[in-house]
Amino acid sequence: MIVAKKFFAMIESMILRNLSAFLAVSSLALAQPNIIILYSDDAGYADFGFQPNCAADMKKLTPNIDRIAKEGARFTNAYMAGSVCSPSRAGLMTGRYQQRFGYDNNLPPGFQSGLDLKEKFGVNHLKSLGYTTGLVGKWHLGYPEEYHPNKRGFDWFYGLLQGSRPYHEILKPS
Numbered sequence: 001m002i003v004a005k006k007f008f009a010m011i012e013s014m015i016l017r018n019l020s021a022f023l024a025v026s027s028l029a030l031a032q033p034n035i036i037i038l039y040s041d042d043a044g045y046a047d048f049g050f051q052p053n054c055a056a057d058m059k060k061l062t063p064n065i066d067r068i069a070k071e072g073a074r075f076t077n078a079y080m081a082g083s084v085c086s087p088s089r090a091g092l093m094t095g096r097y098q099q100r101f102g103y104d105n106n107l108p109p110g111f112q113s114g115l116d117l118k119e120k121f122g123v124n125h126l127k128s129l130g131y132t133t134g135l136v137g138k139w140h141l142g143y144p145e146e147y148h149p150n151k152r153g154f155d156w157f158y159g160l161l162q163g164s165r166p167y168h169e170i171l172k173p174s
Contacts, residue, residue, distance in 0.1 A: 032130065036072070038065065039092060041085050041138070050074075085163045086115075086140045093121045093141065093152075107140060109162055114142015123153040138163055 081091020140163035
């Protein structure tokens with residue numbers, strides 16, 4: 001009888017510990033907000049419906065982005081780190097002005113290097129906080145395998161490694 005009581009007490013303790021751990025992880029997941037950064041090349045200030053100076057004919061073109069802007073946090077006093085694709089992405093990923101680490105120009109097609117592998121990305125900090133990270137779109141921070149987004153901290157990637165490339169085949173007009 002004593003052995004059975006100890007056995008059931010041990011099982012009960014294990015169940016409670018596992019349940020507590022599960023609830024702690026679940027509450028952590030609920031406490032963390034989703035973070036979505038929409039980053040666009042060549043978009044103007046009034047190209048989205050949520051902006052006050054957006055032309056009437058443009059307002060209907062971005063309903064989902066407008067909803068995200070309405071329901072989320074908007075940063076209205078931020079400036080691009082660089083005036084072209086690759087340097088501005090380098091600034092976003094590192095949180096530093098790209099001039100401070102010599103990343104002033106776009107990478108040419110087929111370039112055999114990329115953003116210095118010593119540069120730390122903010123996405124790694126998010127992973128340490130329990131976030132799952134992903135990138136959709138243009139990378140443009142290095143083409144060789146060691147510069148791939150999945151090697152730089154992203155859990156998954158769907159997009160283009162190079163800049164100035166379309167998502168689908170360009171057909172000549174017939």
